[in-house]
Amino acid sequence: MRRVFLFLQGPATPFFVRLADRLRAEGHRVHRIHFCAGDVAYWVGRPAWWYRGRPEELRGFLDEKYRRHGITDQILFGDRRPVHRPAVEHGEACGVRTHVFEEGYFRPYWVTLEREGVNGHSLLPRDPAWFWKVGAKLSEPEGVVPFASPFWKRAAHDVAYHLSNALNPVLFPRYQTHAIYAPLEYAGYVKRFAWLRLYGRREEEKVRSFISTGRPYFVLPLQLNSDAQIRDHSRFSHMGEVIEYVAESFARHAPADCHLAIKNHPLDMGLMPYRRIVSEVAQRFALSGRLHFFETGDLVALLKHARGVVTVNSTAGIVALEQGVPTLTLSDPIYNLPGLTSRLPLDDFWQTPEPPDVEKFRRFRRVVLHATQINGGFYCGQGIALAVENACRELTAERSALERLL
Numbered sequence: 293m294r295r296v297f298l299f300l301q302g303p304a305t306p307f308f309v310r311l312a313d314r315l316r317a318e319g320h321r322v323h324r325i326h327f328c329a330g331d332v333a334y335w336v337g338r339p340a341w342w343y344r345g346r347p348e349e350l351r352g353f354l355d356e357k358y359r360r361h362g363i364t365d366q367i368l369f370g371d372r373r374p375v376h377r378p379a380v381e382h383g384e385a386c387g388v389r390t391h392v393f394e395e396g397y398f399r400p401y402w403v404t405l406e407r408e409g410v411n412g413h414s415l416l417p418r419d420p421a422w423f424w425k426v427g428a429k430l431s432e433p434e435g436v437v438p439f440a441s442p443f444w445k446r447a448a449h450d451v452a453y454h455l456s457n458a459l460n461p462v463l464f465p466r467y468q469t470h471a472i473y474a475p476l477e478y479a480g481y482v483k484r485f486a487w488l489r490l491y492g493r494r495e496e497e498k499v500r501s502f503i504s505t506g507r508p509y510f511v512l513p514l515q516l517n518s519d520a521q522i523r524d525h526s527r528f529s530h531m532g533e534v535i536e537y538v539a540e541s542f543a544r545h546a547p548a549d550c551h552l553a554i555k556n557h558p559l560d561m562g563l564m565p566y567r568r569i570v571s572e573v574a575q576r577f578a579l580s581g582r583l584h585f586f587e588t589g590d591l592v593a594l595l596k597h598a599r600g601v602v603t604v605n606s607t608a609g610i611v612a613l614e615q616g617v618p619t620l621t622l623s624d625p626i627y628n629l630p631g632l633t634s635r636l637p638l639d640d641f642w643q644t645p646e647p648p649d650v651e652k653f654r655r656f657r658r659v660v661l662h663a664t665q666i667n668g669g670f671y672c673g674q675g676i677a678l679a680v681e682n683a684c685r686e687l688t689a690e691r692s693a694l695e696r697l698l
Contacts, residue, residue, distance in 0.1 A: 295688060296361060299324040300368040300379055301331060302393070303670045304453035305446075308367070309336055311680050318684065323361060327375045328467045329460050330453035343375075346466055351378045358386045365389045365687065371409050372520040373470040380409065391687055395670075397607060397626065398657070401438055402665040403679055407692045411605070412525035412624065415694060416663065420629045420652065426697055427655020436667050439674040443558075446671040484562030492588050499589030502553065503597050509551040509584075510642065511598045512538050513591065513608035516557050517564065526604050526623040532569050534622070538602055538638070543577035546642035550599065551582045555591055600645035602638065609633070613653050618645030632656060663694040 297315055299322065302308030312322045324340035326332050332340075343353055357363060366383050368376050371392045383390045394410040396402035404410055417423070460467050488495075502509075515522055517530045528534050535554060542552050554570055567585050574583040586594070592611060595601055601612040605625035612619045613632055620634040620641045627633065631652040634641050666682040669675020686693060 293688075293690070294319050294321070295364045296321045297323070297687070298357065298361075298363045298366040298388075300366060300376060301327060301373060302334070302367075302369045303449075304330065304334065305449045305670045305676065306334060306336075307670045307676050307679060308369075309334060309338065310676055311367070311683060312338070314680050314684055315687070318688070320688070321361075323357070323363070325357070326464075328464050328469070329456040329458070332463070333456040334453060342464075344464055344466060347374060347468055350375065351382050354379055354382055355386065358383070358388055363388050365391060367391045367393070367687070369393045370470070370520060371413055372524045374468050375470075384408065393670075393683075395607075396665055397610060397660055398665055399607065400441065401436055401667055401669070402661070403668055403670060404664055405666050405683055405686055406664050406694070410664075411521060411626070414626050414664070416626050416660070417698075418629070420631055423629065423656045423659050424652060427658045430655075430658040430662050432658065433661050433667075437674075437678055439669060439672060439678065441669050441672040441675050449671060480561035480563040484560065487562075488588060495587050496589045499586050499594055502584060502586075503593060507551055508547070508549060508599050509553050509597075510542070510546070510600045510602060510645075511594055511612075512552060512554045512602050513595075513606055514555065514557050514560065514566065515604060515606045516559060516561075518561075521605050521623075521625075525625075528604060528622075530564065531566070532564060534604055535566070535569055536573055537622075539573045539577055539579060539583060541638045542583075542642060543579050545639040550642065551584060552579070553594060553598070554583070554585045555589065555594060556585070556587050558588065600634075600641060602641070613648050614657075616647050616650060618647050620645075626660070627656065629656065659697065663692075663697055 297320055299308055299312055316322050324335055326335065326340050326342045341357065343350065345353060366379060366388055368379065370376065371380050380390050390408050392406050392410045394404040396404055406414055408415055514531045522528060539552065556566055570583055570585040574580050591608065595612045595617055596615045598617055600618040600620065601609065602620050603609040605621055605623040609619050609621055609625060610627055613627060618634060620636065620638060621628045631649040634646060636644065666679060666686065668679025668682055670679065
């Protein structure tokens with residue numbers, strides 16, 4: 293069946309335009325809406341509609357396009373952007389299938405592709421018995437192609453996209469970005485990565501030295517304040533609140549010989565002074581010498597040797613489960629299931645962390661990989677080519693991979 297695809301906002305890379313070209317080559321019709329100058333820059337001269345109206349008028353604009361052009365499917369990156377929320381809601385009402393791309397639940401060789409929603413809006417069942425039953429019938433994925441995706445490529449695309457958005461006041465004066473910090477991001481990135489070039493190796497050695505002491509410790513991996521996982525799928529406003537909340541519980545209830553390692557996110561933009569926050573929290577809760585902040589370092593090694601991991605809803609929790617480490621979530625990510633994450637209150641977790649059931653995690657992993665992940669990436673040539681190839685089959689299938697399992 294030939295379908296009619298509507299592309300909304302994608303990642304700041306050539307992925308969406310190459311995916312659209314592939315769908316056209318297979319005989320499908322493709323349309324696109326530009327919401328900002330960055331969208332225009334990454335569509336590379338191909339025809340598109342420009343939306344320059346007010347946010348509250350977007351639903352009517354979409355309705356007209358759906359009906360006049362017979363839109364059957366819409367494709368977008370991240371279901372919580374302001375320009376995507378009306379599309380997801382109204383698309384469902386109009387019978388338009390929504391395909392949502394997001395960073396992979398498992399990394400580094402996967403991206404997420406689900407219908408209707410991702411993360412907290414994923415259609416994955418929350419029934420551990422279902423994962424146990426279905427996962428027993430699936431095998432490990434075969435033919436997974438690894439690839440290298442240097443950070444500088446992602447950074448270069450991001451800079452190009454946002455520099456183009458300097459034209460928004462003229463071209464798209466009513467556009468509301470989903471980014472919290474906008475232009476301040478780059479000043480933060482420059483400062484942080486200049487610091488990492490000077491002191492990154494020293495920081496990595498600090499992590500190795502910390503692990504080698506053999507002292508018992510827990511890990512709190514930080515997330516991005518701008519991430520929808522924090523903004524829309526948690527009760528916290530920012531990671532500073534998380535640090536204070538977790539540290540206070542740790543001070544009151546963790547064994548006296550335990551330490552807490554706080555590891556920054558590799559893509560943090562450096563606008564929140566975490567080192568100072570951790571120092572102040574350590575003083576306030578009498579944790580000097582037991583609270584440690586690491587700007588960078590080997591997260592997998594840090595998790596692997598930990599007594600337990602506390603996270604809001606980060607994919608670092610999945611990495612911890614892969615390592616067999618007891619994990620507690622402060623929100624409700626897709627992996628927050630009995631047998632995987634701890635059912636204990638945070639105050640009790642410090643005393644009796646229980647490891648995940650290895651076989652339950654294996655089956656969970658098989659299901660999630662089969663139902664929601666495609667081999668590929670957004671930021672390098674090989675990764676994009678893989679993602680385009682593997683996404684096309686899923687986008688044009690009458691039933692999604694998850695629907696076929698259900």
